[in-house]
Amino acid sequence: MNSGEYQKFEELGLDQWLLKLCWKIDYKEPRPIQVLSIPPLLQGKNVLISSQTGSGKTAAFSFPILQTLSQDPYGIFAIILTANRELAVQIAEQIQIFGASVNLRLALLIGGLSSSKQVKLLGQIPHIIIGTPGRCAELLSIDVNFQKYIKNVKYFILDEVDRLLEPQIWDDIKKVYEQCESPQIALVSATLNNVTQQLKDEFANVNFVECINNPEQKVSETIKHKFVLMPDLVKDYYFIHLMKKLEGASTIVFAPTCRKCHELNELLNHFEIKSTCLHSMLPQHERIGNLRAYRSQKAQVLVATDVASRGLDIPNVKFVINWNVPKVEADYIHRVGRTGRAGRRGTAITMMTQFDVERVLAIENLITLKMEEIKFNEEKVLANMTDVTKAIKTIKIKMQQDGTTEKFIDLQKKKVRSKQKRKGSQEEQQS
Incomplete structure (x- = not known):
C-alpha cells in the first residue's frame, strides 16, 4: 500500500496501524472535525468538540484514545459517558471495531442489563468503559475494583454532553469524575454552543481547546x-x-x-x-x-x-x-x-x-x-x-385491556413527581 494513500491522516499524527484501519473501514481522508480535534487530543489537551450529526465525532475522540492506549496499555484507561443506552451500545460496537487489532478489553455499563454481569466485566479490568451516568455511578458505589482502577483514568469523555446537564444526571457524572485524579477531558455534541459557558463553569479549573466545525451550519446541506x-x-x-x-x-x-x-x-x-x-x-x-x-x-x-x-x-x-x-x-x-x-x-x-x-x-x-x-x-x-x-x-x-395504558399513565405520574421533587430541591438550594 502506498503511504501517500494515508498522507492526510498521517498529518494528524496517527500511528501506522490506525492509518491502515482508516483505509480498511473506507476512511479515505479525515473529516473536518477530526482534523480539528485529533491533534490536540494526542497532545494531551482538553477539548470541546462540536460538529453536525454524522460528521465523524466518535472517531475523532476514539482514535486518540486507542493510539495512546496502544502505546501504554493499562485499565481502566478511558471512560465514555453518554446520554442514552442505545448510543452507548453503538459507541461500544464502533470502538470494538476500531480497537480489534490491539486486544481491547471493553465494558458496557448501562441500565436494563444485568448489573452482576457488569461487575464481572469490571473484575477483568477493562481498558475502556462506555456507559450511562446512572449505572456507572451505581456500580462505582459498590465495586472495589472500579473504585481502585478509576483513579488513573487517562481520558474522560462526555458524548452528547448537552443532554447530560440535568441536575440528577450531572450529579451522577460528578460522582464518577471526582474519583479520577487528573483525566484528559473531551466534551462532545452536535449542539454545544448554547451550553459552552455552563460546561466551562462546571469544569472551572480546566482549560479547553474549542474544536468547533462550521458553527453557522447547524444541519447537513444534504x-x-x-x-x-x-x-x-x-x-x-x-x-x-x-x-x-x-x-x-x-x-x-x-x-x-x-x-x-x-x-x-x-x-x-x-x-x-x-x-x-x-x-x-x-x-x-x-x-x-x-x-x-x-x-x-x-x-x-x-x-x-x-x-x-x-x-x-x-x-x-x-x-x-x-x-x-x-x-x-x-x-x-x-x-x-x-x-x-x-x-x-x-x-x-x-x-x-x-x-x-x-x-x-x-x-x-x-x-x-x-x-x-x-x-x-x-x-x-x-x-x-x-x-x-x-x-x-x-x-x-x-392497550387498556392488556394493561399497557395503565403502565404509561403510571410512568407519566412518576415523571411529574420526579420533576416536582427536583424543582423543590433546586428551590431549597437557592433559598
Whole structure:
C-alpha cells in the first residue's frame, strides 16, 4: 500500500496501524472535525468538540484514545459517558471495531442489563468503559475494583454532553469524575454552543481547546426540510396518508411520548406498514432487538421518542418524520440528523398544526433555512377516515385491556413527581 494513500491522516499524527484501519473501514481522508480535534487530543489537551450529526465525532475522540492506549496499555484507561443506552451500545460496537487489532478489553455499563454481569466485566479490568451516568455511578458505589482502577483514568469523555446537564444526571457524572485524579477531558455534541459557558463553569479549573466545525451550519446541506400543515384534530389521518406515500422507504418517526410512540407503531402495523418502536418503557433486550430489526431492514419504519435522536448512526435513512414539533429547537437538529449522514441525501418532514407556527419559525431561525410546504388534497387524506378511526379505537381498547395504558399513565405520574421533587430541591438550594 502506498503511504501517500494515508498522507492526510498521517498529518494528524496517527500511528501506522490506525492509518491502515482508516483505509480498511473506507476512511479515505479525515473529516473536518477530526482534523480539528485529533491533534490536540494526542497532545494531551482538553477539548470541546462540536460538529453536525454524522460528521465523524466518535472517531475523532476514539482514535486518540486507542493510539495512546496502544502505546501504554493499562485499565481502566478511558471512560465514555453518554446520554442514552442505545448510543452507548453503538459507541461500544464502533470502538470494538476500531480497537480489534490491539486486544481491547471493553465494558458496557448501562441500565436494563444485568448489573452482576457488569461487575464481572469490571473484575477483568477493562481498558475502556462506555456507559450511562446512572449505572456507572451505581456500580462505582459498590465495586472495589472500579473504585481502585478509576483513579488513573487517562481520558474522560462526555458524548452528547448537552443532554447530560440535568441536575440528577450531572450529579451522577460528578460522582464518577471526582474519583479520577487528573483525566484528559473531551466534551462532545452536535449542539454545544448554547451550553459552552455552563460546561466551562462546571469544569472551572480546566482549560479547553474549542474544536468547533462550521458553527453557522447547524444541519447537513444534504437534508431537505419540509412540513405538512393540518388541523390538529385530523393529524393521525394525515400521518397515515403520508406514511402510505413513503411506503418502502427507510423512515424514522419521532413521537413526543412513550405512549404515543407505542400507539403510532401499532397504527402503522395495523395498516401493514412494517414498523417497530424504541422508547424507554421497553425492556432493554426489546430496545436492542427492535433497533437491530430496523437496522437490518426487517422493519421499514422505526417509531421512536427522542431516545433515538442522539448520535445513532443508521445508514440509508431516507426520511425523518416529526410527528410533533420539538419543544426545544436544538432537538430538531438531532432528530433530522438521523438522515443525510456522511454526505447522503435525506428529507425531514414536520407535521405542523395551527398550534406549532411559532416553534417552526424558531427552528427555521436556528437552522437559517426555510421549510418547504407539502400540500395534500384533504379529501383524499380523509377518504380513509373511517378505517383509521376504527384502528385507533381498537388499539386503545387493546392497550387498556392488556394493561399497557395503565403502565404509561403510571410512568407519566412518576415523571411529574420526579420533576416536582427536583424543582423543590433546586428551590431549597437557592433559598
